[in-house]
Amino acid sequence: MKATKIKMKTGCAQSNNTTEISEIYVEGCTNPGYFAKESLYDYLKNNPDSIQVNIYPYPNLIPALSSNQEKYVRSEPNDTPNDNLLKLPRN
Known part of the structure; x- marks a missing residue:
């Protein structure tokens, strides 16, 4: 399966923090x-x-x-500075 798009939490559209993703397509x-x-x-x-x-x-x-015990997902670390999940199209 592939993650192809993300939705950020309200007010976090430009964020580069994976904890601020609300939904993933x-x-x-x-x-x-x-x-x-x-x-x-x-x-x-x-x-x-x-x-x-x-x-x-x-x-x-x-x-x-997260440090607040909030469940979230991220991609496995690699040689890119930002998480690859955050490079997906945002809706």
């Missing part, structure tokens, strides 16, 4: 669409390495917890 599944980051966190805990960011080098999405 996932394709390649039986019901493509936007999924809340918390739902994807739970899914990825049970199904690791099953969703990739649709930007080369196609890093896996991984579950993460």
Whole structure:
């Protein structure tokens, strides 16, 4: 499956912080669409390495917890300064 678009939290449209993503559009599944980051966190805990960011080098999405124990997802670290998830089109 591929993450192809993101929606940011209200007022965070230009943010480069993955915790401020509210929803992620996932394709390649039986019901493509936007999924809340918390739902994807739970899914990825049970199904690791099953969703990739649709930007080369196609890093896996991984579950993460913020310092406030907020569930979110980010891409596996690589040699880019910003998370690849934040490079997806924003709606």
